[in-house]
Amino acid sequence: MSCTVVVPTIGRPSLRTVLAALLDSIAGGPEPAPHEIIVVDDRPAHGAPLPLPDSGGRRIRVIRSGGRGPAAARNAGWRAAATEWVAFLDDDVVPDPDWTRRLAADLAGLPPKAAGSQGRVSVPMPDGRRPTDWERNTAGLARADWITADMAYRRGVLAELGGFDERFRRAYREDADLALRALAAGHDLVRGERHVTHPVRAAGFWASVRAQAGNADDVLMWRVHGPGWRARAGEGRGLxxxxxxxxxxxxxxxxxxxxxxxxxxxxxxxxxxxxxxxxxxxxxxxxxxxxxxxxxxxxxxxxxxxxxxxxxxxxxxxxxxxxxHRDARPWAGPWVVLFDRDDTLIRDVPYNGDPALVEPMPGARRALDRLRRHGVRIGVVSNQSGVAKGRITAGDVRRVNARVEELLGRIDVWEFCPHDGDDGCECRKPRPGMIERAVRRLGALPSDCAVIGDIGRDIEAAAAAGARGILVPTVRTRPAEIARALETAPDLRAAVELVLGRRTR
Known part of the structure; x- marks a missing residue:
């Protein structure tokens, strides 16, 4: 079967047995089997290995997505796949014993216009008593359209649409958003015959209050899809x-x-x-x-x-x-902006290993926050030859980087080169190694990346990687470097506007 099964998870202890049973069911299911099962570990930090069952000779691969939420985890999963179809399952569903066979039957022979196939979901209610408020809310999943509890998409359509919108950081609305974008692009979504059971998870006293965070996601839906999005998504009027x-x-x-x-x-x-x-x-x-x-x-x-x-x-x-989301635009796929660190995001202190000396460049926090509001992923690529020279340690670099995050907010990916100019490495700018690694870790392509730096080798590294380069000159930038740069900006704010201007118009 030309289909990969993707299961995102944050490894909740309460669901590890369920996850193991889910994977065991798919890996041990009837033929035809999926080409591969990809488990996306979305825990923000490395933890104990996930409980994976004996695959029975079928491939189960684990990749990490860095704790960026279910939308980003699913994107990491489908980008790692190599099949025509990608089927997404939640980590707390229980597929029927014949799920793999029915999946193959659902996908076989679908016309090219059919971009996605939804499985049937049931939510068991308690016997002998009325359901609680939480149980009734969970039961709504059985009536929902296009939920990724069990949803398969053509990989080519996912690539065309840019995948799931990663501005949805919770497991809420990101599936409806993708479906609406697929329908608006002229694709069809169909219902299949395969079936999974979605048990009701235990919920605390304040679960219904925490669920109100979805009202912020509804604003993003409204901004992107217009005031009639609820009707198109099969949603009733809210309260x-x-x-x-x-x-x-x-x-x-x-x-x-x-x-x-x-x-x-x-x-x-x-x-x-x-x-x-x-x-x-x-x-x-x-x-x-x-x-x-x-x-x-x-x-x-x-x-x-x-x-x-x-x-x-x-x-x-x-x-x-x-x-x-006051200036949100439709999602256009993963977009990455990588920054040089010293004299771009923070003042340059030669061979700095002291977090107390970190001082942000003017407007740095506002510029990064503007990118975050647009769902742009942010990274830093920095030459740190002081490690090779023995002036600082790799631990010193990480401590300074941690201080940068305290002052400027979360950075999605860090890459630094510890080598000196004569070491012949592939990562030291102007070589493209750091940029290529950072973009790959974020599940994007160099063509979806902009690099902002203050000297010529930042821009040369961007060009070598196939990314866009924007120079923000400082007093140490040479006139010849400014003359060679295809794009320059007077400050970080202007550089960010250049990035967003091309991306959103």
Missing amino acids: LRRHVLTAAAGLAALAAAPAALRGSRAGTAAAALAAGGWALCTARFAVERIRPGPRTPGEVLKMAVTSAVIPPAAVGHRIRGLLA
């Missing part, structure tokens, strides 16, 4: 308007409280009216959640408390999304 009304009533009650406490009649009336409105809205919301459930004391208490907390949480995340 945000009611949550806004509830939160506004609660805020008005708090605002009027000081006047009421001072004995003001107007203040007392305003506080009472607002508090009453808040209480009615909250009570209605709580009753709607309690009525269909088991109505046990614990469930009733949870619904009562979280129904008061959810509206302000939802509104707060909505505001966060409006700020974070």
Whole structure:
């Protein structure tokens, strides 16, 4: 079968047995077997090896994606695949025993216009009692369109669309976004006959409150797909308007409280009216959640408390999304910007091994944050010949780099060359080795990368790797280097605008 199965995971201890059973089911399933199973380990740091079963002679490969979220993990998985089709499974589903055979049947003979095939998902509900609020919410997965609990795509279509939008850092909306982009591009998505079971995971008291973070992702969907995205994605109307009304009533009650406490009649009336409105809205919301459930004391208490907390949480995340995605554009695939470190992101201190001496260049944090808002991945490629000279150690370099992240925010990938100019390595700029490694680690191509630096060898390394180079001159940049550069910018802000201008227009 010309299909690779990709399973992203963060290695949750509670799911390791489920993951092992999932892999065992696929590896030991009936013929025809998938070409390969790729497990994408998305833990941000190296941990204990994932529990992989005996593959039965079938290939199970583990790759790492650096803790960048499920969208980035799935992108790393399909880019590592070499087959026509890529089937994505969540790490907590249980495929039927004949899943591999039915997958092959679902994909066989599909017309070229069919870009994706969705499997059937069922969520078992408890016997002998009504489901809880959390269980009912999970049951919605069985009715959802195009969810990656079990979804196969043609690899060529994934490449055409740029894969999953990595600005979705949670397991939420990234599958609907990809499906809407595929449909808008003229592709068809079909439903297959294979089947997986999605058990309900245990959830804590505040799970429904934490889920409100999805309101920020909804802003990104709205920005990218327009106001009618819910209908096109098969989504019902949300409760945000009611949550806004509830939160506004609660805020008005708090605002009027000081006047009421001072004995003001107007203040007392305003506080009472607002508090009453808040209480009615909250009570209605709580009753709607309690009525269909088991109505046990614990469930009733949870619904009562979280129904008061959810509206302000939802509104707060909505505001966060409006700020974070205020200038979002449609996803166009992985885009990487690699920076030189010294005199580009931070002031150059020769052979610096002291984190206390790190000083950001003017505007560096704002420039990086602007890239992050656009979903651009950020890396640093830096020559550090002081290691070869014995002036600093590799540990010193890493400590300085850690301080840079404290001041400038997360850097997705670091590469530094510890060699001297006469060592003949392939990584020291102007050679392209560091750029090629950094781009490969981020699952992108050099043609999807821009390199920003302050001297000629930064730009020469970019050209050697097949990437775009932008020079931001400083006092140590030679006039000849400026003259040779195809693109220059007066500062980091302008360099970032050059990158985004070409990317988004």
